[in-house]
């Protein structure tokens with residue numbers, strides 16, 4: 001149901017370096033601005049907190065952050081970093097684990113909803129997010145959209161990263177709404193490969209999952225700077241609000 005076994009010691013040790021572009025200020029600051037504004041004076045819960053890429057700067061903004069993650073290796077790297085002290089993390093599956101307490105935002109970013117490889121688990125994740133929210137609280141997801149418009153009929157592979165030291169290819173299984181991301185990275189002069197299975201998602205499907213969990217769409221954007229969401233958008237940032245009568 002989940003594929004967090006892919007975030008083992010070796011992956012965790014190289015996570016920040018391999019994804020350096022995701023740690024760049026022009027990525028992190030708009031994300032933190034967006035989340036901090038929605039959190040207000042309330043608490044934030046990150047599903048799949050990882051090494052704290054966003055949780056640490058969000059906490060440094062004065063937002064109280066709690067995280068859930070299955071990977072002890074990822075979380076141990078979070079706690080090695082300055083600014084991590086005030087962050088609580090519970091090890092477990094964010095589609096089912098309750099950490100108690102109420103949060104003004106629950107957020108699940110950087111495609112991590114797709115790590116749940118069944119629709120059932122993704123629906124459970126929405127229910128779990130809703131169960132942690134205060135009335136009027138918000139669940140936020142950032143996820144890529146499947147590149148199907150650019151996939152010629154009959155083809156199944158789309159490149160997503162090409163550099164001298166990193167290559168990435170998504171392999172689509174359209175019938176199953178699945179994709180396997182193949183990552184190749186040059187490490188100490190050798191190509192290392194990691195292939196991770198995902199279940200891709202559609203905006204309307206996520207809205208329905210939210211509805212099943214008692215939430216409704218509040219905002220939908222193509223990025224953290226509230227870029228308009230259009231037919232050409234390749235990313236989704238969506239915010240669902242819990243019904244206040246719940």
Ligand SMILES: C[S@@+](CC[C@H](N)C(=O)[O-])C[C@H]1O[C@@H](n2cnc3c(N)ncnc32)[C@H](O)[C@@H]1O
Pocket residue numbers: 002003004007047048049050051052053054068069070071074092093094095109110112115116
């Ligand atoms: C792509 S990383 C994102 C980490 C962080 N949110 C970020 O933006 O850098 C995905 C993280 O989610 C965790 N994860 C994946 N599936 C999970 C699950 N079902 N329950 C808890 N954690 C999960 C992984 O262990 C990993 O740390």
